[in-house]
Amino acid sequence: MRAARLIKMVLLLQARPSMTGPELAQELEVSERTVARDVLSLSEAGVPVYADRGRSGGYRLIGGYRTRLTGLGRSEAEALFLSGVPSALREMGLADAASAARLKVSAALLPELRDAATGAAQRFHLDAPAWYQEPRTPALLPAVAGAVWDDRRITARYLRKDIEVERQLEPYGLVLKAGVWYLTARAQGDFRVYRVDRFTAVEVPDGGEDGGEDGAEGPTGGGGRFLRDEAFDLPAFWAERAAQFARSLLREEVVVRLSAHGVRRLPHVTERAAAEEAIDAARSGDGPDAQGRLTVRLAVESAEVAYAQLLGLGPEGEVLHPPALRERFAAAARRTAGLYA
Secondary structure, eight states: OHHHHHHHHHHHHHHSSOBOHHHHHHHHTSOHHHHHHHHHHHHHTTOOEEEEOSTTOEEEEOTTOOOOGGGOOHHHHHHHHTSSOHHHHHHTTOHHHHHHHHHHHHHHSOGGGTTHHHHHHTTOOOOOSOTTOOOOOOTTHHHHHHHHHHTBOEEEEEEETTEEEEEEEEEEEEEEETTEEEEEEEETTEEEEEEGGGEEEEEOOOOOSSSSSTTTTOTTSSSSBOOOOTTOOHHHHHHHHHHHHHHHTOOEEEEEEEOHHHHHHHHHHSOHHHHHHHHHHHHHTTOOOTTSOEEEEEEESOHHHHHHHHGGGGGGEEEEESHHHHHHHHHHHHHHHHHTO
16 A cells, blocks of 8 residues: 555656645645655655755655656556557557557566556457447548647638638647547637537648747737647536537427336436436425326427437326427327227
C-alpha cells in the first residue's frame, strides 16, 4: 500500500514542475503529515525530492530525475493497455503512434508483465459502432484529428442541412458516439459541436505560433496554432451538451397511467432522464391510486415517437392524453385482441 503511494508520488512530481503539500495530500488521499514522511522516505531511498519553503513553496524533483515503470503491478499494466480504442486510433491516423507507444511501455515493464497487452486484448474489446449500422470513417477525420492534436486552426466547409457553409474553427476535441465522430470546436468565441462526416473540405493553414505574426488577428482568425482554454473540460462539456440535445428533442407531452411493472419499464422504452423525471414528479404529487397505478406526464419527441416507444409497455401502460394518441392505442389493442381471439 505504502510502496504504491510512494511510486504515485514520484510519478505525480514527474508530471508537474512542483506540487504543494496540500495538493499531494489530496491526490494521494492522505494527510499532509503523511506526505512529509513519504517525502523523507523517498529522499532516504535516493530519490532527489526537494522542498521549497515559503508561501509559494512545494515539492519538486531535481536534476531531471525520471523513474521507469517497473513499479507497475499486473492489474495496473493490463488496465494501461485497455486505455486505448484501437479502431478509433486507426480511423484518426494514430495507429502507428499508438503501436510505438505500446512497444515502449512493454519494454519498460518487468519481464513477467510483458504479456499484459495480450492478456488484456483477449479479455476485453470495445465495439464502438451501433447495431444495424455500417460504420463509415469520414474521409477528413485524419486531417481534423491532426489539427486537434496540434492545436491548429482549421478552415472547414460543411453541410448545414442542404447548404454548404465555411467556418474558421479552433478544434478542441473529438468524440466517438455510437460509431459517429463529432468535433467540438470554438467558433466566434463559442464552443459548438459538428458532425465530422458533414465536412466537405478541411484546410489546416500554416502560420504563426500562439499569436505570432500570422496569428495576430485574434483567437479565431489567421493561421497557425491557437491558445487553448485550459479550463475547457471535454467530457463535462460533451455530457452537458448531450443532455441538452436529448432534452431539446422532447417537444410534446403525453399522460400515461402505469402499473407498478410499467413504472419500472418506462425508463427502458423511452428517454431515460425524461422518464425518471416524470416518475419522480408523479410520486411527489398525487402518488399511486388505489390500484397502485401511477399517472405520469411524460415529455416526448412527438406523438409518433411516443406511439412506437409506449407500445413496448403493452398492458402495463394506458395512454390517457392526447385523445388522438389514446384512440390509436385503443385501435392497436383491438387489432391485437383480434389476432389472439
